[in-house]
Amino acid sequence: MKALVFNQFGGPEVLEYTEIEPPAIGPDEILLTMNAIGLNFADIYRRKGNYHLEGKPPYILGYEGAGIVKEVGANVEGIKEGDRIAFADVPYANAELVAVPFEKAIPVPDTVPLNDAASVLLQGLTAHYLTRDSYAVKRNDVVLVHAAAGGVGQLLIQIVNLLGGRVIGLTSSEEKAAAAKEVGAEVVYLYQDDWKKQVFEYTGGKGVNVVYESVGSTLFDSFEVTCIGGTVVFYGMAGGDPAPVDPRMLMDTSKTLTGGDLWNVLTSREERLIRSKELFSWMEKGKMKLIEPTIFRLSDGQEAHRYLESRKSTGKILLIP
Numbered sequence: 222m223k224a225l226v227f228n229q230f231g232g233p234e235v236l237e238y239t240e241i242e243p244p245a246i247g248p249d250e251i252l253l254t255m256n257a258i259g260l261n262f263a264d265i266y267r268r269k270g271n272y273h274l275e276g277k278p279p280y281i282l283g284y285e286g287a288g289i290v291k292e293v294g295a296n297v298e299g300i301k302e303g304d305r306i307a308f309a310d311v312p313y314a315n316a317e318l319v320a321v322p323f324e325k326a327i328p329v330p331d332t333v334p335l336n337d338a339a340s341v342l343l344q345g346l347t348a349h350y351l352t353r354d355s356y357a358v359k360r361n362d363v364v365l366v367h368a369a370a371g372g373v374g375q376l377l378i379q380i381v382n383l384l385g386g387r388v389i390g391l392t393s394s395e396e397k398a399a400a401a402k403e404v405g406a407e408v409v410y411l412y413q414d415d416w417k418k419q420v421f422e423y424t425g426g427k428g429v430n431v432v433y434e435s436v437g438s439t440l441f442d443s444f445e446v447t448c449i450g451g452t453v454v455f456y457g458m459a460g461g462d463p464a465p466v467d468p469r470m471l472m473d474t475s476k477t478l479t480g481g482d483l484w485n486v487l488t489s490r491e492e493r494l495i496r497s498k499e500l501f502s503w504m505e506k507g508k509m510k511l512i513e514p515t516i517f518r519l520s521d522g523q524e525a526h527r528y529l530e531s532r533k534s535t536g537k538i539l540l541i542p
Contacts, residue, residue, distance in 0.1 A: 224316035226279035230270030233526040244320040252292035257339035259285035283314030287339040307338040348376035360385030370397035436460035456481040
C-alpha cells in the first residue's frame with residue numbers, strides 16, 4: 222500500500238509518499254480502506270519530534286480518519302465488510318489501509334458523508350467534552366472562545382449556542398472574525414486590539430462565565446476577563462507555554478482553573494459511541510455546520526503540512542489517499 226512516511230524528524234520536506242507493507246489485523250481489529258484522513262497540529266508536532274510517536278522509522282503520522290471496512294477480525298461482532306467507520310485516536314492513519322481496534326471504531330450514519338466524519342471527530346469530540354465535562358455550559362452563559370475561527374473554535378461556538386450560551390470570539394484577522402460570526406459568535410474581537418477592555422465593556426464590567434483557553438500564553442489575560450466564580454478551561458498552547466500559576470490567585474478570586482484532554486474522556490467504546498452519536502445527530506439535523514475542508518492528496522502531504530503551519534486555514538484539512 223501507499224503511505225506518507227518519514228525517517229527523521231524535521232520540516233515538511235522529511236515526508237515521503239512511498240510503498241510499504243500493509244498492516245496485518247489482529248482478531249479484535251478491522252481493516253479500513255481510507256477515504257479521508259484528518260490533518261491536525263499534533264501531526265506537525267510529531268513530525269518535529271515534540272510529541273510522542275508510536276512505532277519505529279519509517280514513521281507514519283495521522284490519528285483521525287474515515288473509510289470502508291475491507292476486512293474484519295475473528296472476534297469482531299457488529300461490524301461487517303462494507304460498513305462505514307471513522308476513528309479519532311488510531312495511529313498510522315496516513316495510509317491507504319489502517320488497522321483499527323474494535324474499541325475505537327465509530328460507525329458513521331449513511332446520512333453523514335465520510336469526509337465530514339473525518340473532519341469532525343477529533344475536534345468535535347474535543348469541543349463536546351469541553352462544553353459537557355470541563356465546564357457544563359448553561360443557558361445564558363457568556364463564553365469566551367480563543368482561536369474562534371479554528372476547527373475546535375468553530376465547533377465550540379456552535380455547541381455553546383446549542384446549549385443556550387452566548388459566544389465572544391477571539392481571533393487574529395477580520396477574515397477569521399467573519400468566519401467565527403458565520404457559525405454563531407455574537408461578537409468577535411482581534412488579538413491585536415485591546416480585547417480585554419472590549420470583553421469587559423460587552424459584559425458590563427462583569428466578565429465572562431467561562432473561557433476556553435487554547436493559546437497558552439494568554440492564560441492570565443483569560444483569568445482577568447473571567448467573572449468572580451467563573452472558570453478558565455486550559456486545553457492548548459498554540460501561542461506558547463503559559464506562565465506558572467500561583468494558587469493564591471484562585472483563592473483570592475474564587476475562580477476555577479481546569480485542564481482538558483480528550484484521551485481522559487475517550488476511555489471506552491461506549492464513550493466514543495455516545496459522544497459521536499450526539500455530534501452526528503446535530504449534523505444530520507442541520508444544527509452543526511462544517512465549513513468546506515481544504516483537500517490535499519495524501520501524496521501532497523508536504524504541501525498540506527506547509528499550509529497548516531502557515532495558519533492560513535480556517536477549517537479542517539483533509540488528506541485523500
